Amino acid sequence: MPEQLLLQDAVDKVRSLLGKGKVAGYIPALACVDPNKIGIAVTTIDGQTIGAGDYLEPFSIQSISKVFSLTQALNLYTEEEIWSRVGKEPSGHSFNSLVQVELERGKPRNPFINAGALVIADLLQARLGAPKHHMLEVVRQLSQNTTLAFDKVVADSEYQFSARNASIAYLMKSFGNFNGDVNTVLKSYFHYCALRMNCADLSRAMFYLANRGKTLDGDSLVSPVQTRQLNALLATSGLYDGAGEFAYRVGMPGKSGVGGGIIAIIPGDMSICVWSPELDNNGNSLAGTALLEHLSQQLGRSIF
Amino acid sequence: MPEQLLLQDAVDKVRSLLGKGKVAGYIPALACVDPNKIGIAVTTIDGQTIGAGDYLEPFSIQSISKVFSLTQALNLYTEEEIWSRVGKEPSGHSFNSLVQVELERGKPRNPFINAGALVIADLLQARLGAPKHHMLEVVRQLSQNTTLAFDKVVADSEYQFSARNASIAYLMKSFGNFNGDVNTVLKSYFHYCALRMNCADLSRAMFYLANRGKTLDGDSLVSPVQTRQLNALLATSGLYDGAGEFAYRVGMPGKSGVGGGIIAIIPGDMSICVWSPELDNNGNSLAGTALLEHLSQQLGRSIF
Amino acid sequence: MPEQLLLQDAVDKVRSLLGKGKVAGYIPALACVDPNKIGIAVTTIDGQTIGAGDYLEPFSIQSISKVFSLTQALNLYTEEEIWSRVGKEPSGHSFNSLVQVELERGKPRNPFINAGALVIADLLQARLGAPKHHMLEVVRQLSQNTTLAFDKVVADSEYQFSARNASIAYLMKSFGNFNGDVNTVLKSYFHYCALRMNCADLSRAMFYLANRGKTLDGDSLVSPVQTRQLNALLATSGLYDGAGEFAYRVGMPGKSGVGGGIIAIIPGDMSICVWSPELDNNGNSLAGTALLEHLSQQLGRSIF
Amino acid sequence: MPEQLLLQDAVDKVRSLLGKGKVAGYIPALACVDPNKIGIAVTTIDGQTIGAGDYLEPFSIQSISKVFSLTQALNLYTEEEIWSRVGKEPSGHSFNSLVQVELERGKPRNPFINAGALVIADLLQARLGAPKHHMLEVVRQLSQNTTLAFDKVVADSEYQFSARNASIAYLMKSFGNFNGDVNTVLKSYFHYCALRMNCADLSRAMFYLANRGKTLDGDSLVSPVQTRQLNALLATSGLYDGAGEFAYRVGMPGKSGVGGGIIAIIPGDMSICVWSPELDNNGNSLAGTALLEHLSQQLGRSIF
Structure with a gap:
């Protein structure tokens, strides 16, 4: 299956989860987001970005x-x-x-x-x-x-x-x-x-975490060792009090925000961003996590 | 450097840490272990086991x-x-x-x-x-x-x-x-x-975690998905209250015991066991962790 | 008002609270107690015991x-x-x-x-x-x-x-x-x-706390200083996590049990026992506390 | 023993405790207080105030x-x-x-x-x-x-x-x-x-707690019921995390401050203030508590 279709297929598969979470409501400016949004973007190690769903719509990146x-x-x-x-x-x-x-x-x-x-x-x-x-x-x-x-x-x-x-x-x-x-x-x-970015922006911005510290421009933002360390910290602490469950289901270092975005990394391979505003009990995007889980299974890829 | 020598070199490098930790003393039977022991064994994905130091000496595997x-x-x-x-x-x-x-x-x-x-x-x-x-x-x-x-x-x-x-x-x-x-x-x-095993035993026994659930005998002990899940749980919770530090320094799923042993996995690649009885403040082998960190750097290998 | 009538009047006043608490249900033997019971007994410093309501019916004294x-x-x-x-x-x-x-x-x-x-x-x-x-x-x-x-x-x-x-x-x-x-x-x-006693028994048994350590028989069970100390501990810690509220409303050293009994002391004056099986959120007898509060107001007596 | 002498005697008895506590040091303005001060004042129910030691020296009343x-x-x-x-x-x-x-x-x-x-x-x-x-x-x-x-x-x-x-x-x-x-x-x-008052000031100011809510001027500051309630709250919560020990040793409702002052009440009888800057582990005046304990024993008076 061509990659673009694979992403679209993944989005379609988890769309049924919309309505099962809860949009963050602690400030009015976040509470009014359309809860039915869902998108994904992937930037592969060769620097290409593809996406599906609402991946070009900006959201509040929060944490x-x-x-x-x-x-x-x-x-x-x-x-x-x-x-x-x-x-x-x-x-x-x-x-x-x-x-x-x-x-x-x-x-x-x-x-x-x-x-x-x-x-x-x-x-x-x-x-x-x-x-x-x-x-x-x-x-x-x-x-x-x-x-x-x-x-x-x-x-x-x-x-x-x-x-x-x-x-x-x-x-x-x-x-x-x-x-x-x-x-x-x-x-x-x-x-x-309060930065507003879309999935494509975020998957590109996080590319250095998949690329041993080098950005899309080829600059060394952090060293390869620091990159490994950042990914390690994301794997153990990036998903609030749901890091274990996320590692268990998705198997990638990641970081979530209460705006509904989650970034995830397959080191040496790709940086990913998903977005869907409704959250689970731990404050992580409910459909976004499922989307990453589905993608991990489809690709047969995780860090474990 | 041939692999055997690489392990021996790693052991030599961290031997200077002996004396800086504390042997578990909560039961007499553990407290009397010789604190100066240090060993490592690696079972690679082709099923071969090599080791260095006290890797054939059995110890209490504990947790x-x-x-x-x-x-x-x-x-x-x-x-x-x-x-x-x-x-x-x-x-x-x-x-x-x-x-x-x-x-x-x-x-x-x-x-x-x-x-x-x-x-x-x-x-x-x-x-x-x-x-x-x-x-x-x-x-x-x-x-x-x-x-x-x-x-x-x-x-x-x-x-x-x-x-x-x-x-x-x-x-x-x-x-x-x-x-x-x-x-x-x-x-x-x-x-x-209270099982007594040596590093070689443990690296062989944990081989299935590096091999998508298949044991050295070729039996499927758990499924590939379950293997990924086990490794994920080990990565986030396997090192007591030091899982973050271990991921940061070593970057492998692992499990430690107060007997001074630690097993660690590079999925698809190798299962490792180190042993050294003195523990750090979190109850993990002090020299053992350093040994794994050194090995990770030498191999340029981690999951991150 | 003669004292006997005063007790009867107090019981009548708080009877309307029956039904508003919850009988302890963690063991079957306690859960089956008749929730509508309410009684009080007072042993005055001259050694006389009077009572009202179900004060002669034994219950489980628990704590x-x-x-x-x-x-x-x-x-x-x-x-x-x-x-x-x-x-x-x-x-x-x-x-x-x-x-x-x-x-x-x-x-x-x-x-x-x-x-x-x-x-x-x-x-x-x-x-x-x-x-x-x-x-x-x-x-x-x-x-x-x-x-x-x-x-x-x-x-x-x-x-x-x-x-x-x-x-x-x-x-x-x-x-x-x-x-x-x-x-x-x-x-x-x-x-x-699991001792079974009635209000009269308990008010008599606790007499020494009102009488500088001397029992009804005239024996010195504890010294006057120890008696003050016991009453001090009861005042600050005798009512589970409701000692402050009890002091505020009743103003006497006391001790409650999940069987619905409460003993209370006015040093130098009287020992009291109330009983009603239904408990408030802190595990103290709901009507029993109200009964003591009412009595305290009627007598114009508390330690404060 | 005339009352004045009794107070002086009590001060003398506990003076040996000076040096055993620690002056509050979290702000410079308190840390520089002379640690060797000790004083007591008592205002009896007839409105008379007597004192001993440094009872006329003002200090920071704090809590x-x-x-x-x-x-x-x-x-x-x-x-x-x-x-x-x-x-x-x-x-x-x-x-x-x-x-x-x-x-x-x-x-x-x-x-x-x-x-x-x-x-x-x-x-x-x-x-x-x-x-x-x-x-x-x-x-x-x-x-x-x-x-x-x-x-x-x-x-x-x-x-x-x-x-x-x-x-x-x-x-x-x-x-x-x-x-x-x-x-x-x-x-x-x-x-x-940051109010500065001396022991005499404080024993007079707290007189209403001993006098059913009426101040030295004869005004009703709070009702008799409210007075009982205030004393009850002081007895259970007035001494930080040392209320139980204070009740056990002194047996009076009280309130301490990290400036080394403690007020204590014998309802219907007297209001007391002691002062000595060195504190115990709970933040209560070490010699001040001992002074109140000694006084309680000498008077044979407590609420218990």
């Missing part, structure tokens, strides 16, 4: 941005500087929980839960003159799409409902693990989350 | 047995029967913690922490007439070593210090998630843990 | 027995021997929770939650040849009722559903804070809980 | 202010309005913990831990035009000392190190249980804590 943030931090700081402030372990708790952060004295479990991503945002704020602008430039270049932009409505909406994240940041500050001004860092963080 | 137990359960029960009683997620807690088991009403997070392995042992007890005998037969056949045996001294010693595991079993029983007699199941469980 | 156990422990051990093994603080958790026991390394918060009472039962078992018999003798003498007995059906029923308490005991044993055989101590513990 | 805040809230709101937002139970956790606040979805356990006091401060902010000014007026009148003032250095210092309290406030806000602007409420809250 998928945490991959871009961590990658930038790896360019600005030593390993020791990063991993002394945030761990590498799955949390076993909800993505926005403070329990573990308090019990483990302000050091978040990994860079993909909110607490960890806020520490990374704090690191970026400290070294970059204009972190939001920098993020935009990096992501535009990675995806080869110069029109990418922040969704200001979403960013503002997040900021208006930012109490939980503010609480997490202040808790880490109380333990000496957050240096910047909380409001300033939160604003940057919410802008990163 | 590595949890892989064999789960594999047997997959042969005796449907997926639904198993995963309704134990989860697939990393725990984010110590391997013998009851906190999460209570908060999540008796359902352990995964089959590789003690609580989960006790549920699996309960399942085996219910369907097998002689579960200890069965385990011995399975493991002898997998490793092609008919002399394998339980270390009765270790098994008895574990049973004498079994209060924590008894507490976990009774807690699950109080939630209706443990059916058998606690003492009977504990005795079987401690025997599984 | 109220924890007061008798602790009192016996005070007769057998030094303060240091007791308080090194169990704390004096409210737990802030459910009465049968293991979370805090694990986090605080096997030392229960106070002698009135299950974990703490099991430690006390372990202490009694170690020093008394026949702890069940001794308990019976003590309680018969305190209440001046030689016919008091254990309800064997309840004790056996508890033992059949003892997994949660076994789990707690083994957890403490794993931390070195439980010395006896778990099953033996559990059997004694369940017998203590 | 003792939570009693004044709650009392004001009782004047401004219905019971339902208050207790729907904060509980009445001991917490079983550290005074500044977020764990329980998250698990119990934003409702603090009681008004005397930080989270609960912040909710009360939020209530005061919503109804009072100038809450700081109001607090000052109330406390000046209660203590009959018109010179009382906030220690601006302490208030500012608290505000500079306010991350932990900000975290708690934002966490409650994320659950809809905090309405005001966090910074504004924190500033008021820190001013309440």
